[in-house]
Amino acid sequence: MTEKQLIESIYKGDSEAFKYLVEKYKDFIYRVALGILHHKEDAEDITQDVFLEVYKSIADFRKEAQISTWLYRIAINKSINLAKKNKRKVILTSAESNTGMQHIMANLSDTKSKNIEMIMEEEERKKIVAHCLDKLPKNQKIAFVLHKFDQLTYIEISTIMDMSVSAVESLMHRAKKNLTKTLTEVYKKILF
Amino acid sequence: MKCRKIHKKLHLYLEKSLNAKDYQEVQEHLDSCHTCTQLYHLVENTLNSFDNLPREELDAFFYTRLEQKLNISDSKTPFIELIYQPLLKPAMVIALSITLTGFGIFAGNWMGKILVQDEAIVDKTETNIELLAEDLFVVDEPENSLESFFINE
Numbered sequence: 001m002t003e004k005q006l007i008e009s010i011y012k013g014d015s016e017a018f019k020y021l022v023e024k025y026k027d028f029i030y031r032v033a034l035g036i037l038h039h040k041e042d043a044e045d046i047t048q049d050v051f052l053e054v055y056k057s058i059a060d061f062r063k064e065a066q067i068s069t070w071l072y073r074i075a076i077n078k079s080i081n082l083a084k085k086n087k088r089k090v091i092l093t094s095a096e097s098n099t100g101m102q103h104i105m106a107n108l109s110d111t112k113s114k115n116i117e118m119i120m121e122e123e124e125r126k127k128i129v130a131h132c133l134d135k136l137p138k139n140q141k142i143a144f145v146l147h148k149f150d151q152l153t154y155i156e157i158s159t160i161m162d163m164s165v166s167a168v169e170s171l172m173h174r175a176k177k178n179l180t181k182t183l184t185e186v187y188k189k190i191l192f
Numbered sequence: 193m194k195c196r197k198i199h200k201k202l203h204l205y206l207e208k209s210l211n212a213k214d215y216q217e218v219q220e221h222l223d224s225c226h227t228c229t230q231l232y233h234l235v236e237n238t239l240n241s242f243d244n245l246p247r248e249e250l251d252a253f254f255y256t257r258l259e260q261k262l263n264i265s266d267s268k269t270p271f272i273e274l275i276y277q278p279l280l281k282p283a284m285v286i287a288l289s290i291t292l293t294g295f296g297i298f299a300g301n302w303m304g305k306i307l308v309q310d311e312a313i314v315d316k317t318e319t320n321i322e323l324l325a326e327d328l329f330v331v332d333e334p335e336n337s338l339e340s341f342f343i344n345e
Contacts, residue, residue, distance in 0.1 A: 019255055027249045034248055044250060048258050055262060129238065148242045180203035180235060187234045188199055191227050 003067055010058050022051050025068065028150050029075045035145030036079035037086070038130035046082060050074045072160045076142055083134075132182040140175035143168055195221075198228050206236060 001009075001020070009017035029050050033043035053074055054061075061070060133141055142161060146152045152160075154168045161168065198221050204210045205218045222229050 022255050022258060026254055027247075030250050031248050044254070047250065047254070048261055051258055052261065125238065125241065129241070144242075148245060149248075176239070177203060177207070180206055180239060183235045183238050184199055184202050184231065187231050191231050191234075192195070 004063055007058065007061060007063060007067065010055070018051075018055060021054070021067070025071050026051070028068075029071055031149045032072065032075050032145055033079045035133070035149035036076070036141065037083055038126070038133070039086075042082060042086070043079075046075060046078050049078055066159070069160050072146070076160070080138065080142075128183070128186055132179050132186065135182050136175055136178055140171050140178065143171040144175040144179075147172060195225060195228055198222070198225070199231070202232060202235065205232075206239070 001017075006017055006021060010021065026047055030043050030047045033046040034040065037043050037046070050071060054071065061067070133144070136144065139161070143157055146157045146160065147154070154165050154172070158165045158168045198218055201210060201214060201218055205215065208215075210218065222232055
């Protein structure tokens with residue numbers, strides 16, 4: 001079944017076609033949402049919302065575009081909006097923010113005396129990675145997440161983000177540089 | 193070279209974009225400083241971990257949950273949205289036209305009845321005035337006027 005036929009079938013109300021679309025793309029969408037939000041339940045909610053929106057507005061889909069591009073764009077917009085909302089909620093609910101750097105440092109404050117391997121424990125590493133990713137500017141974060149979490153090529157990312165391939169290359173280069181700097185700062189505070 | 197200077201150059205060292213002299217200095221420091229070597233490895237390992245991220249996947253029941261949500265959201269469609277649904281729209285237009293036409297007919301009848309009643313009241317009032325005028329001899333007819341009464345006298 002071609003993509004065009006798939007869209008036509010969903011538009012006509014074929015639930016099997018819709019199921020096929022969901023099964024084909026759900027994990028890709030989930031990983032992007034997870035890369036932006038770092039929260040499994042939120043990422044699943046976003047994935048559900050993406051497919052609900054697709055189901056309701058399939059008639060608005062431009063058939064000349066790729067459905068994966070459309071899905072990724074919806075997922076990115078929804079994830080970024082939720083991340084902003086979550087950030088605002090955290091700021092409003094806690095007078096003294098215990099997220100991000102402070103949270104990581106609180107968890108790792110006594111690790112200096114422990115074996116350094118402890119720092120690299122999966123959960124702690126994830127928290128540090130999430131903190132460093134959140135420090136990236138929006139477009140650098142999106143490009144990085146698409147490339148690293150979903151293994152998309154720079155060409156695919158350029159289509160999704162509606163920019164040139166060289167612009168994506170530049171975003172990726174700056175993202176890596178910024179990540180290295182932030183990681184150095186985080187680990188420096190733990191080790192020194 | 194001091195540790196602080198190394199930290200500033202560490203990202204360039206990792207990118208391999210330092211000049212030969214600086215690269216050599218950082219290398220020598222890392223060979224002699226255990227903590228800076230640990231820092232270097234932590235950063236490098238974390239960056240490398242992005243190339244081997246686990247392929248996170250949703251469980252097999254995701255579609256079932258999505259389907260339930262779709263059914264719920266369909267049944268919760270507000271009435272105002274139902275009006276705009278393509279199938280219901282023509283039916284709603286027809287129903288609205290019939291209602292408006294019926295209302296127009298009813299309103300026309302009601303207004304007509306009120307006008308007829310008003311005319312009847314006006315007619316009755318005029319008749320009463322004429323009768324009264326006749327009684328009082330003030331009917332404005334030449335043969336019954338006061339002047340002709342006195343002339344005839």
